[in-house]
Amino acid sequence: MEHAGRIAFVTGGGSGIGRAIALRLASAGAAVAVVDLHAGAAEAVAAEIRAGGGRAIAVAADVSAARAVADAAARARAELGTPSILVNSAGIAAFDPIATLAEETFDRMIAVHLKGTFLACRELAPAMAEAGWGRIVNVSSTAALNGGGPGLSHYAAAKAGVIGLTKSLAQELGPRGVTVNAIAPGLIDTPLIRGAGAPEGLYDEVVRRLPVRRIGQPDDVAAACAYLVSDEAGFCTGQVISPNGGAA
Numbered sequence: 001m002e003h004a005g006r007i008a009f010v011t012g013g014g015s016g017i018g019r020a021i022a023l024r025l026a027s028a029g030a031a032v033a034v035v036d037l038h039a040g041a042a043e044a045v046a047a048e049i050r051a052g053g054g055r056a057i058a059v060a061a062d063v064s065a066a067r068a069v070a071d072a073a074a075r076a077r078a079e080l081g082t083p084s085i086l087v088n089s090a091g092i093a094a095f096d097p098i099a100t101l102a103e104e105t106f107d108r109m110i111a112v113h114l115k116g117t118f119l120a121c122r123e124l125a126p127a128m129a130e131a132g133w134g135r136i137v138n139v140s141s142t143a144a145l146n147g148g149g150p151g152l153s154h155y156a157a158a159k160a161g162v163i164g165l166t167k168s169l170a171q172e173l174g175p176r177g178v179t180v181n182a183i184a185p186g187l188i189d190t191p192l193i194r195g196a197g198a199p200e201g202l203y204d205e206v207v208r209r210l211p212v213r214r215i216g217q218p219d220d221v222a223a224a225c226a227y228l229v230s231d232e233a234g235f236c237t238g239q240v241i242s243p244n245g246g247a248a
């Protein structure tokens with residue numbers, strides 16, 4: 001899949017799935033704005049891309065803050081050019097039973113995943129529509145489709161919101177040449193799942209039941225994303241692709 005000449009804006013690009021997507025798009029020729037809350041993580045990925053001969057900048061931004069997203073987009077435009085690919089991968093996760101789920105925790109979950117995705121789309125989609133070509137990929141989760149299990153109500157709700165946003169924007173932007181799709185990964189081996197406070201043995205149990213009998217890797221998701229942002233995927237919009245190892 002060739003992405004030469006494209007400019008990509010990847011949120012959560014400093015780690016895990018976002019990092020794999022940033023590296024994969026860069027290796028196929030895209031210039032990448034690696035956007036992450038953690039400046040050091042974003043810089044490490046941008047440096048890795050540059051070391052491999054690619055073009056990348058690191059941008060520190062909290063995707064839940066409109067001002068920060070606007071500033072990040074402005075930097076990407078000024079230093080790389082106008083992005084025609086947006087990947088929203090920034091995310092957080094935690095297990096919180098409903099009885100003790102704090103209002104602030106719920107609000108933060110919605111703010112990072114759903115509002116953050118909305119803000120980046122609002123910032124970058126108009127120029128894509130204006131140019132008549134764009135690709136937006138929003139990282140949701142199988143939790144949006146199956147609830148995710150006990151303790152993930154806030155996460156599942158935020159990720160389900162991302163799917164609704166995706167499908168509506170696909171309808172709005174399709175006539176302007178911009179596709180909008182979601183990826184709903186299953187269990188992927190990243191720092192996110194290791195730090196989420198999952199019940200003991202949960203992940204082993206999930207993997208034991210998977211037809212492919214292994215945990216997913218960030219590249220399993222990056223491969224799907226590389227397709228969705230390609231020219232070839234122009235007929236694919238408003239879809240939810242789920243690399244999940246065959247989970248029921």
Ligand SMILES: NC(=O)c1ccc[n+]([C@@H]2O[C@H](COP(=O)([O-])OP(=O)(O)OC[C@H]3O[C@@H](n4cnc5c(N)ncnc54)[C@H](O)[C@@H]3O)[C@@H](O)[C@H]2O)c1
Pocket residue numbers: 011012013014015016017018035036037038041061062063064088089090091092093112116139140141142184185186187188189190191192193
């Ligand atoms: N790992 C999984 O099993 C899995 C499964 C389904 C969906 N997802 C989703 O995939 C996406 C990437 O997750 P990951 O597993 O790679 O996790 P990760 O923790 O490795 O990466 C997430 C990145 O997002 C950044 N981030 C967090 N809050 C941010 C904010 N407010 N603004 C900007 N950046 C922020 C973090 O600093 C981190 O670098 C998330 O949206 C996650 O919900 C992950």
